[in-house]
């Protein structure tokens with residue numbers, strides 16, 4: 473098993489470095505395992521958007537691509553959608569994401 477470390481900024485602006493992300497987890501699964509308040513009501517199926525997060529620019533470019541399903545849901549977020557928005561349940565583990573900075577998006 474491999475793991476990488478990411479930095480997470482929660483909805484209160486608290487920044488935590490060294491948050492472990494294991495290779496069999498989606499980003500959402502890593503965040504919920506660390507008890508970040510992500511509801512993930514759809515269970516990671518790209519249909520609820522409660523796992524919305526922002527990646528840093530570099531990591532956004534390195535992450536797996538956004539598929540049509542995710543794109544449709546991100547489109548509905550309107551003003552909370554930024555350039556680097558992702559549904560964290562759709563972000564796949566990759567060694568390239570070591571050191572990524574993930575900001576949990578506001579609740580809608």
Ligand code: FES
Pocket residue numbers: 500511512513514515516517518519520521522523524559560561562
């Ligand atoms: S957990 Fe529902 S869209 Fe990601």
